[in-house]
Amino acid sequence: MHLLLLSNSTMPGAEYLSWPRQYIADFLQVNKEALFVPYAAVTFGYNEYTTMVQQAFLPLGIKITGLHMVVDKHAALKNAGTIIVGGGNTFALLSRLQEEDLLAAIRQKVLAGTPYIGWSAGANLACPTIKTTNDMPITEPAAFDALNLIAFQINPHYTSQSIAGHGGESRQQRLREFLAMNPEMPVIGLPEGMLLQRTDKRWLLQGNGSEPAVWLQAGKEPRTLTSGVVDLPL
Amino acid sequence: MHLLLLSNSTMPGAEYLSWPRQYIADFLQVNKEALFVPYAAVTFGYNEYTTMVQQAFLPLGIKITGLHMVVDKHAALKNAGTIIVGGGNTFALLSRLQEEDLLAAIRQKVLAGTPYIGWSAGANLACPTIKTTNDMPITEPAAFDALNLIAFQINPHYTSQSIAGHGGESRQQRLREFLAMNPEMPVIGLPEGMLLQRTDKRWLLQGNGSEPAVWLQAGKEPRTLTSGVVDLPL
Numbered sequence: 001m002h003l004l005l006l007s008n009s010t011m012p013g014a015e016y017l018s019w020p021r022q023y024i025a026d027f028l029q030v031n032k033e034a035l036f037v038p039y040a041a042v043t044f045g046y047n048e049y050t051t052m053v054q055q056a057f058l059p060l061g062i063k064i065t066g067l068h069m070v071v072d073k074h075a076a077l078k079n080a081g082t083i084i085v086g087g088g089n090t091f092a093l094l095s096r097l098q099e100e101d102l103l104a105a106i107r108q109k110v111l112a113g114t115p116y117i118g119w120s121a122g123a124n125l126a127c128p129t130i131k132t133t134n135d136m137p138i139t140e141p142a143a144f145d146a147l148n149l150i151a152f153q154i155n156p157h158y159t160s161q162s163i164a165g166h167g168g169e170s171r172q173q174r175l176r177e178f179l180a181m182n183p184e185m186p187v188i189g190l191p192e193g194m195l196l197q198r199t200d201k202r203w204l205l206q207g208n209g210s211e212p213a214v215w216l217q218a219g220k221e222p223r224t225l226t227s228g229v230v231d232l233p234l
Numbered sequence: 235m236h237l238l239l240l241s242n243s244t245m246p247g248a249e250y251l252s253w254p255r256q257y258i259a260d261f262l263q264v265n266k267e268a269l270f271v272p273y274a275a276v277t278f279g280y281n282e283y284t285t286m287v288q289q290a291f292l293p294l295g296i297k298i299t300g301l302h303m304v305v306d307k308h309a310a311l312k313n314a315g316t317i318i319v320g321g322g323n324t325f326a327l328l329s330r331l332q333e334e335d336l337l338a339a340i341r342q343k344v345l346a347g348t349p350y351i352g353w354s355a356g357a358n359l360a361c362p363t364i365k366t367t368n369d370m371p372i373t374e375p376a377a378f379d380a381l382n383l384i385a386f387q388i389n390p391h392y393t394s395q396s397i398a399g400h401g402g403e404s405r406q407q408r409l410r411e412f413l414a415m416n417p418e419m420p421v422i423g424l425p426e427g428m429l430l431q432r433t434d435k436r437w438l439l440q441g442n443g444s445e446p447a448v449w450l451q452a453g454k455e456p457r458t459l460t461s462g463v464v465d466l467p468l
Binding site: 008010011012042043089092129130131132133134135136137138139140143144157159161162163164165166167168169173174175176177178180181182192210 | 242244245246276277323326363364365366367368369370371372373374377378391393395396397399400401402403407408409410411412414415416426444
């Protein structure tokens with residue numbers, strides 16, 4: 001399996017999709033055509049979203065087609081060189097893929113070897129479920145089950161910071177609640193500016209976060225992860 | 235209907251449930267026995283949660299019984315003088331009430347005039363759905379439909395602040411996404427330290443937030459609300 005799972009698209013103030021550009025270029029050396037899933041967009045349109053991504057991928061020589069533009073979506077998925085799932089709202093993304101019955105097709109295609117790139121909601125979609133998303137549940141999916149391509153959950157945009165003077169749960173408290181309710185399922189907290197790359201034989205942690213990634217398991221102390229090859233379940 | 239819907243239980247650094255104490259005392263002048271629903275607790279037990287709330291309500295002369303301790307829960311709800319629903323994780327709270335088939339009983343009881351107090355997740359529970367919770371979806375409810383006691387959504391712990399240098403969606407962005415997906419449903423952003431009190435004839439906004447409460451409707455500018463009687467749908 002070939003997965004590139006990014007915490008986020010863009011660092012605050014930086015150009016869109018600029019921090020992961022070189023990682024994406026290296027990941028897609030062979031595959032220069034990609035199908036883009038813009039379904040996480042809520043406050044802007046699929047066309048606008050696809051155009052943004054097309055422009056960001058243009059310098060890499062990668063041609064992007066928006067899944068929403070395609071008449072036969074199952075055929076397009078079957079023929080896709082790469083599948084890219086952008087961020088936005090995870091509940092909207094999952095609901096729309098369920099409505100069009102596309103989850104199984106994406107899963108099978110990626111299991112068969114097609115590269116998958118997802119950022120933020122698109123990284124959550126690769127997990128067993130969407131239960132570690134940060135997003136507001138603005139729409140109700142038929143179920144929380146996601147692509148189940150990996151054996152753990154990702155918390156994208158992970159941060160140990162919280163808003164000064166604000167009493168709402170911190171991210172760490174929210175993830176402790178997840179582990180209490182789902183003790184069998186580990187979570188990686190992936191700070192902005194970091195990604196996980198999976199090849200058939202290993203997981204690689206890359207990028208420069210403002211803090212380290214952290215591996216969380218019920219009943220164990222959090223484990224800080226160092227960039228490079230990481231010992232995560234395959 | 236008699237509702238007291240609080241953004242939060244406790245200001246950072248303050249004693250548990252201290253800021254709303256006088257409002258609760260005024261609200262419960264007559265009813266001195268209350269049934270407490272501790273089901274939003276995830277990382278601590280129902281007994282522990284109930285004890286905390288019992289101690290906080292003791293100075294008010296209010297006797298608290300934990301719903302989890304009761305054998306016949308439907309009978310206990312039927313006889314309750316007041317129903318109190320505490321904060322924690324909204325998805326856990328809703329799921330457990332669905333599993334025990336208690337939502338309709340609470341709704342009918344409150345519609346019939348029994349006072350309802352809810353903070354954070356307990357305030358979200360009073361809404362049409364839980365779609366404006368800030369909580370992580372750590373467990374999957376059968377549906378997002380909640381008690382539907384009021385005609386709008388509450389966003390508890392509302393803040394216009396975000397974490398410096400963090401690119402994840404701000405609360406305001408998340409609520410804009412809610413409105414885009416649910417244009418028929420208004421939302422009140424209720425900052426910590428504030429509450430909404432409903433009597434049969436009016437809504438009253440009370441407390442001292444670090445910023446004003448805000449009324450959000452699709453296609454309209456946000457409207458800042460001043461404490462006192464507020465013109466919200468009854």
